Amino acid sequence: MEPLQVNLQRIKSDILALAEIGRNQTDHGIYRMAFTDADMEGKRWLKSQIEDAGLPYRIDGAANVSTKIQGTEDGPEIMVGSHIDTVPCAGALDGTLGVIVGLECLRCISDAKISLKRTIELVAFSDEEGRFGGMFGSQSICGEINPEMLATMTDMNGVKLEDELRRHGLDPLDALDAARDPHSIGEYLELHIEQGPVLDRMGKSVGIVDEITGLFTWSVRFKGEANHAGTTPMEMRNDAFMGLADFAHEIPRILDENGSDRSRATIGKAQILPGATNTVPGLVEFSLDVRDTSDQVLEELATAFRKALSAIARRRSLIFEFQQKSFIAPVHCSKTMIESxxxxxxxxxxxxxxMPSGAAHDAQIMGRMVPVGMIFVPSKGGQSHSPSEWTAWTDIEAGANLMLNTLIQLAS
Incomplete structure (x- = not known):
């Protein structure tokens, strides 16, 4: 059978239409954070697109929106998906592209009246971007949500997840019923923008992901002694900021000695206290984000970073403290999916x-339960999580056709 082709014009229309929901006219960013009014409007828009395609619509207790094409045989289905929620001031493609391409694949199969043995289901997961501290939709489907989490999950502003769900007429405890039987899903496939510069620089239209990075994040504190900037001699200072400066310079050495070519470490946020121009800093708080595709490498990096922080604290007469804020294990994509x-x-x-994925995705959560595969398409200039995020239409078409024909092969 000749390869089927997606309708690129239909994909274009959907991307541009959804991009207007939550659009800020001042900075041109999209603000469709999970369970905001804009996010719920986006879910309603998706419902209308599903119904216009003559496909069945479903929303579960975690507000995951789904549709499917039924296969002729009973057995584990093939799931495709991503998300339509965004970070603040987002671009038009992150997550959204995977949902729209997934829907287009189902529309093409339906339009071509292709009879498949296996059911294909599309899921638009809730809150992949972690407004409430996790990947709520895919975690719910994988049975990783419990009543305590539902009662305690909050966003950065202290807004409770359960309050947002109730505000939209949803019962938080219904999320517990979103869990799926692992045996009912055979594979999970996701298409996503790369969110990095590799494919763009290589001039390749598609990437096939072999591993999805694991990560841990720490909140780190160096406690010293605040003192007068003019009267405290340099050799008599317990300067907390100098501890941070020393540690920042240690990161490349630690990655070289203990990491791999897929290791990343980032200090993305720092606060210097008391924060006066004429005061020696007495306290520094900063974040540390560390990533690799190997559990063992992550463990070795954690040990090396702890040792370096402790040594710096001793040398600078500081107190060192840290708290692990999150940990996500790496996931290896299915060899069968990669080969397909x-x-x-x-x-x-x-x-x-x-190539590896240096970012976390719903595929990472689903990969704890079922075999997963991922397709990447290039990000122009490697840019993402900003209004400048974009991918050439030809690359989107290439990735979409790869997903469509892989799904048909897997389901036949």
């Missing part, structure tokens, strides 16, 4: 690149 994607890439004449 590579075969279809060859059939379509696409030059693909086997």
């Amino acid at each position: 994607l590579q075969r279809q890439s060859d059939v379509l004449g696409l030059e693909s690149n086997l």
Whole structure:
């Protein structure tokens, strides 16, 4: 059978239409954070697109929106998905592209009246961007949500998840019923923008993900002694900021000695207290984000970072404290899925690149329960999480055709 082709114009129309929901006219960013009014409007828009395609619509207790094409045989289904919620001041593609392409694949199969043995289901997961501290939709489907979490999950402003759900007429405890039987899902496939510069610089239209990075984040504190900037000699200071400065310079060495070529470490946030221009800093608080695709490497990096922080604290006469704020284990994509994607890439004449994902995705949560695969398309300039985020339409079409024909092959 000749490869089926997606309707690129339909994809374009959907992307541009959804991008207007939550759009800020001042900075041109999209503000469709999970369970805001804009997010719920986006879910309603998706419902209308599903129904216009003549497909069944469903929303579960975690407000995951789904639809499916029923197969002729009973057995584990193939799930595709991503999310339509955004970070503040977002671009038009992160998450959204995977949902729209997934819907387009189902529309194409339905329009072509192709009979498949296996059911294909599309899911638009709630809160992948972690407004409430996790990936609520995919965690719910994987049975990782419990009543205590529902009662305590809050966003950065102290807004409770359960209050937001109730505000939209949803019962928080219904999220517990969103859990799926792992045996009912055979594979999970997700298409996503790369959110990095690799494919764009290589000039390749698609990436096939082999591993999804794990990560841990720490909140770190150096406690010293605040003192007068003019009267305290340099050699008599317990300067907390100098501890941070020393540690920042240690990061490349630690990655070289204990990490891999897929290791990343970032200090993305720091606060110097008391924060006066004429006062030696007595306290520094900062974040540390560390990523790698290997559990063992992450463990070795954690040990090396602790040792470095302790040594700096002793040398600078500081007190060092840290708290682990999050940990997500790495996930290896299914070899079978990778091989299927590579075969279809060859059939379509696409030059693909086997690569890791340095960002977390719903596929990472689903990968704890079922075999997963991921397709990447290039991000212009490697930019994401900003209004400048974009991917060429030709690359979107290539990734969408790869997903469509892989799904047909897997479901036939």
